[in-house]
Amino acid sequence: MNPSRRQTPAEAPREGDYADLVRAVGGGSRQAMERLLMQVQEVAWRFSLLVCGGADDAEDAMQEALLKTYRYATRIREPEAFRTWLYRTVRNACLMRRRRRVGEPAHLLSIDDVLPAGGHGGHEPVDRAKRPDELAINAHLRSRLRKALAKLPRPYRAIVFLREVEGLSTREVAEVVGISEANVKTRLHRARLFLRNALEKA
Numbered sequence: 001m002n003p004s005r006r007q008t009p010a011e012a013p014r015e016g017d018y019a020d021l022v023r024a025v026g027g028g029s030r031q032a033m034e035r036l037l038m039q040v041q042e043v044a045w046r047f048s049l050l051v052c053g054g055a056d057d058a059e060d061a062m063q064e065a066l067l068k069t070y071r072y073a074t075r076i077r078e079p080e081a082f083r084t085w086l087y088r089t090v091r092n093a094c095l096m097r098r099r100r101r102v103g104e105p106a107h108l109l110s111i112d113d114v115l116p117a118g119g120h121g122g123h124e125p126v127d128r129a130k131r132p133d134e135l136a137i138n139a140h141l142r143s144r145l146r147k148a149l150a151k152l153p154r155p156y157r158a159i160v161f162l163r164e165v166e167g168l169s170t171r172e173v174a175e176v177v178g179i180s181e182a183n184v185k186t187r188l189h190r191a192r193l194f195l196r197n198a199l200e201k202a
Helices: 015-026 030-052 055-075 079-100 139-151 154-165 170-177 181-201
Strands: none
Touching: 015 030, 015 055, 015 079, 030 055, 030 079, 030 154, 055 079, 079 170, 139 154, 139 181, 154 170, 154 181, 170 181
């Protein structure tokens, strides 16, 4: 499969789309399986690029997601939970790739390493008039946002992508990345501060 043609966020399938397809797959529909695999390819590729970093690892993670979807889609008991399962599968594949690689850093970069001094106060209110997603109102700003997002540590990139782009709930994001809902909110807040700061400097 060729991951080069990727969906825009507006085209990304929603939770209900996945659930309907998974139910149809469970009923034996080959057409539904084909559609599900196509959707998984698109979303898994975009997410794996953010989480894995490199294109080679992203490709491997996407293929892992496709293979597991093909093998296990008919066994999923809760179709509504498929989307969370998919993102968790991609994330785990990326983590496994990094752990196997020689010379991988012992720990992931923290957002404290990229935020300017004094710019990461945990209780600073979010200025919603300057949220990154609201600033991205044209192609130029979207390009700046993509560049700023690429500078975020991978765990924060994943949270922003899942919450702001894919529209997962805080609970779903917590399940995917394996942290508490409170930590999801904290990381999202701090990621927004970093992105806002980066956009204002660009």
